[in-house]
Amino acid sequence: MATVKALLFDVFGTLVDWYGSIxxxxxxxxAREGLALDGARLALLWRQRYAPSMANVTSGKRPWCDLDQLHRESLDHVLTELAVDLPSPARAELVAGWHELRPWPDVVANLPRLRAQRITAALSNGHVRLLVDLKRHAGLDFDTILSAELARSYKPEAVVYQTATRLLGLEPDQVMLVACHAWDLAGAAHAGLRTAYVARPAEWGPGTVAAPVSADMHARDLGDLADQFDALDRSARSTASG
Amino acid sequence: MATVKALLFDVFGTLVDWYGSIxxxxxxxxAREGLALDGARLALLWRQRYAPSMANVTSGKRPWCDLDQLHRESLDHVLTELAVDLPSPARAELVAGWHELRPWPDVVANLPRLRAQRITAALSNGHVRLLVDLKRHAGLDFDTILSAELARSYKPEAVVYQTATRLLGLEPDQVMLVACHAWDLAGAAHAGLRTAYVARPAEWGPGTVAAPVSADMHARDLGDLADQFDALDRSARSTASG
Known part of the structure; x- marks a missing residue:
């Protein structure tokens, strides 16, 4: 793992708390619109439509479009399901909320540590503009932003990981995806990348149970991951000089 | 100009000193190889081959390839011209030098000021990996890196500016190119972008004379540009509240 040259970070769930923020x-x-709404239920139902909405694109059933559009369509369905009649501008504000999610408490302090250790980039299904806004809002520190948009596809399609790897001028086994989702880590592994699992037990709110996830590294949070890279690099240096 | 939402920075010459570094x-x-070489002459001859090498790509005479490859081919020509028989690994080291250029003295302190005022990104003919290395080496602070590579073309082709604008989800007149080269600013203006000229009188070494350049804004350096945006934004705020 010491030979990994770049870390690609999943964003929604891995770096930022979409559940609590949404x-x-x-x-x-x-409340402002004078409507009753269970925000936690809305967040969960909305996010449940995330993977199916992207599958419609990656299966070729519809042409590529960005997450703002997929989020808006999913939100309209969920609000119908919940029988909440939110006006259109308020729906747009909610969709824009995905550009302004808050980071988990360990993220802002440890991304610069990881960036000092390796090349770092976002690799998210969010489009470039969404990720630029999120990076600015949440204070996320990467060398650059890579996005599924650059492959005009969505994770876990191999082309997304391959495009990011090519843009960094690296071989797949020199690149590691850092994520909290088994499906994303499996997609990266399938494309030949290394994988690091970061536990986010609160991603889907309280009371959910995480299943064991297969990955090359496992970390409690980004501080733990940076500690593990420190130890790996110290050990590689002492082997090299020994 | 106060309505500009994103600043795209040219890199070679505008932010970093290729002449002195190379x-x-x-x-x-x-010296290490025991060869006599006029480094300044090499830098100038090498850079003179830059535009023609990219024109071979944008004219369709050859398929897209990155600057590492174009730089290597141009270097081989220049060394033949100078009758300097540099070994191949040393040539590769020189080509890698374009990943490690030093910033002009006003750059590192003022990019964060500009990033606080607007979305900021690199927009260079350097490929993504070159720009990632350069950003890390020179301590350049952008929200993200955009590159002609993402359009598989080279500036001043309109598709490069258009691709960057699309990825930022903006209209052309909401985006401003910041550059020290008339040809780059003209390409951006042709694509509908706003333009800011930054003077870099030492770009080609001592004794060169800069011609007047047409642009929406003119700045002595990045500090001056940030001051001008401060003044524009203050004036826009006082108009809005007045």
Whole structure:
């Protein structure tokens, strides 16, 4: 693992708390509009439509479009399901909420440590503009932003990991995906990348249980991951000089 | 100009000193190899082949390839011209020098000021990996790296500016190219972007004279540009509240 040259970070769930951020924003918008809305339920139902909405694109059933559009369509379905009649501008505000999610508490302090150790980049299904906004809002520190948009596809399609690897001028086994989702790590492994699992037990809110995930490295959070790279690099240096 | 939402920075010449950096590296490599070499002459001859080498790609005479390859081919020509028989690994080291150029003295302190004012990105003919290395080496602070590579073309082709604008989800007149080269600013203006000229009188070494350049804004350096945006934004705020 010491030979890994670049770390690619999944973003939604891995670096930022979509559940808590969307819940809060939804309840604040609903209150302003004088509507009753369970923000946590909305966040969960909305996110459940995420993978199927992208599968419609990657299967070729519809041409590529960005997450703002997929999020808006999914939100309209969920609000119908919940029988909440939110006006269109308020729906747009909710969709924009995915550009302004808050980072998990270990993220802002440890991304610069990891960037000092390796090349770092986002690799998210969010489009470039969404990720630029999120990086600015949440104070995320990467060398650059890579996105599924650059492959006009969505993870876990191999072309997304391959495009990022090519743009970094590296071989797949020199690149590691850092993520909290088994499906994303499996997609990266299938494309020949290394993988690091970061546990985010609160991603789907309280009371959910995480299944064991297969990956090359396992970390409690980004601080733990940076510690593990410190130890790997110290050991590689002492082997080289020994 | 206050309505500009994103600044795209040209890199070679505008943010980093290729002339001085390449001169120094060439002379240090030549000395180590026991060869006589005029580093300044090499830097100038090498850079003169830059535009023609990219024109071979944008004209369709050859398929897209990255700057490492174009730089290597141009270097081989220049060394033949100078009758300097540099070994191949030393040539590769020189080509890698374009990943490690030093920033002009005003750059590192003022990019964060500009990033606080607007979305910022590199937009260079350097490929993504070269720019990642350069950003890390020179301490350049952008929100993200955009590159002509993402359009598989080279500036001043309109598709390069258009691709960057699309990835930022903006209209052309919301985007400003910041550059020290008339040809780059003209290409951006042709694609509908706003333009800011930054003077780099020492780009081609001592004794060169800069011609007047047409652009929406003119700045002595990045500090001056950030001051001008401060003034524009103050004035826009006072108009809005007045």
């Amino acid at each position: 819940q809060e924003r939804a309840e604040s918008i609903a | 001169q120094e590296r060439a002379e240090s490599i030549a």
